[in-house]
Structures are given as structure tokens and as C-alpha cells.
Amino acid sequence: MRSKLLVLFSTLGLAACAGTMPNNLGVKSGQLAACPASPNCVSSQAPASDGQHHIAALRLRAADVSWQQVVAVVSRLPRTTLVRQEEGYLHAESRSALLGFVDDVELYRAPGASLLELRSASRLGLSDFGVNRARAQSLGSALGQAGLLAE
Numbered sequence: 001m002r003s004k005l006l007v008l009f010s011t012l013g014l015a016a017c018a019g020t021m022p023n024n025l026g027v028k029s030g031q032l033a034a035c036p037a038s039p040n041c042v043s044s045q046a047p048a049s050d051g052q053h054h055i056a057a058l059r060l061r062a063a064d065v066s067w068q069q070v071v072a073v074v075s076r077l078p079r080t081t082l083v084r085q086e087e088g089y090l091h092a093e094s095r096s097a098l099l100g101f102v103d104d105v106e107l108y109r110a111p112g113a114s115l116l117e118l119r120s121a122s123r124l125g126l127s128d129f130g131v132n133r134a135r136a137q138s139l140g141s142a143l144g145q146a147g148l149l150a151e
Contacts (some may be wrong), residue, residue, distance in 0.1 A: 019123030040128035041121035058116040
């Protein structure tokens with residue numbers, strides 16, 4: 001009985017780390033949601049003067065790199081699940097290795113463009129200890145290794 005309770009409470013505890021999916025995700029007028037004031041979000045669409053939140057957009061090798069190639073790279077990221085995917089937009093959830101905290105990762109590519117905008121934000125907490133910035137950089141590395149980024 002004791003072990004069943006431990007499993008139940010452990011499962012409930014991990015589920016609590018997921019948080020509620022924000023209702024402002026997606027692309028509106030070519031823009032991903034702005035980062036909140038907290039330091040647990042990075043976005044290529046944050047102003048360059050906002051060093052806390054800004055990260056460089058990724059430049060694809062050419063405008064003819066298929067969206068499916070980008071999606072395939074994202075789907076191979078550790079502990080990452082694709083939530084919504086349509087031409088030019090992707091929303092994925094990435095879970096932390098230890099406690100299963102969920103971060104929302106979004107990518108946006110305007111039609112015919114070679115610039116890949118990205119946003120990665122924690123659902124819970126104030127600080128992410130740089131996890132979202134590191135994830136964005138890892139994504140850039142993975143896309144580069146797949147030969148999809150410009151030199």
C-alpha cells in the first residue's frame with residue numbers, strides 16, 4: 001500500500017510541474033508571443049537591446065529548405081514532444097530531465113523566408129537557470145549539423 005501511495009504522489013508531483021499551457025502561443029501578425037518580464041524566456045523577436053530575452057534568429061541555408069526538415073530535427077530533441085505543427089509554425093513541449101518541468105518551444109518561418117524565428121519559455125517559476133537559452137542554442141547546433149543553416 002505504501003509503495004502505491006508513493007507512486008501516486010510522485011506521479012501527481014510530476015504532473016504539477018507541467019503547468020498550464022499558455023493561451024497566447026502561436027503567430028499573430030507575424031509575431032510570436034512576447035516574453036514575460038521574468039528571466040525564463042528567450043525569443044528572437046525580443047528587441048536586441050533586451051539582452052535578457054533576445055536570442056538571434058536562425059538563418060536557414062536557403063528559402064527552399066523544407067519545413068518538414070526543420071520539424072524532423074526538432075522532433076529528435078531529447079524529451080521534446082510536438083504539440084502543433086503546420087506549415088511555417090511549430091509548437092513543442094520540452095521537459096526537464098530531472099523534475100519534468102515543461103517549457104514551450106515555438107518556431108516560425110514566414111512564407112518564402114529563410115529566417116527562422118524562435119521562442120522558448122518556461123511555464124512555471126521565475127528563473128530557468130539559462131535552460132531556454134541553452135535549448136535554443138542546441139536547436140541551432142542541431143539544425144546546423146543537419147546542414148540546414150547558412151554558414
